[in-house]
Amino acid sequence: MLTVGRVAKQTGLSAKAVRLYEANGLIDPPERTPAGYRSYSEHALPELHFIRQAQTLGLSLKEIKGILDLQRQGQQPCALVTGLLDEHLAEIDQRIADLTALRETLQTARDRADQAAGRGEPGVICHIIEAAPTTAKG
Secondary structure: OEOHHHHHHHHOOOHHHHHHHHHOOOOOOOEEOOOOOEEEOOOHHHHHHHHHHHHHOOOOHHHHHHHHHHHHOOOOOHHHHHHHHHHHHHHHHHHHHHHHHHHHHHHHHHHHHHHHHHOOOOOOOOHHHHOOOOOOOO
16 A cells, blocks of 8 residues: 555655545545555556646546546547547647737737837837737637
């Protein structure tokens, strides 16, 4: 049997993270010693490694729990994982597109400010912002 500290050390997690995963149902509650300390078996380690690896892929604890629940029900969760990864990729692509558009807007504002300054045009407050193109964000 392993203490929460040993489990944390062996998995590269913090003891707080291990307790959080337990509280959120990602891992089974461990047995308790007569003094009330958590006592984990070796079988908790692969699940904790899986949780850690899934988080490095950007999956949320809720998503990871769904994957683990399917697996515990005897189902193969790879289709769910593929769908979740596709959703995350789409979100990343959207963020990249949004950031690219923002960069172009900022560059245009900067270029217009340089042009206005070159012509000696003062702004009421600041011509960089006053001359910036407006884009509707939804």
